[in-house]
Amino acid sequence: MQQASTVGKEPCKGCSASVHVTDEQIERVLGKLALHPGDCVSDDGYAARLEQCDACPSLQYGSTCAHCGCFVRVRAKLAAKDCPRPGGSRWQ
Numbered sequence: 001m002q003q004a005s006t007v008g009k010e011p012c013k014g015c016s017a018s019v020h021v022t023d024e025q026i027e028r029v030l031g032k033l034a035l036h037p038g039d040c041v042s043d044d045g046y047a048a049r050l051e052q053c054d055a056c057p058s059l060q061y062g063s064t065c066a067h068c069g070c071f072v073r074v075r076a077k078l079a080a081k082d083c084p085r086p087g088g089s090r091w092q
Helices: 023-034 043-055
Strands: none
Touching: none
């Protein structure tokens, strides 16, 4: 994922560029979600959601949604979640 510019933007209260979750940690969470496939979108749906997140100017630090503070790789996998962008979801 690319890193969105944070120039002129206020980061959320608990976030900064120094906060970093490793790929291994995210993969562990995704592995636990895989145990509940009914709660997850398909692999194609997941890829499409992540593509939209990558293109979103609200992606911060290459991993975090500026609108809700979530890790997009986790939120995008959850079928019950939607893109939190004000004005409408970027996800189909």
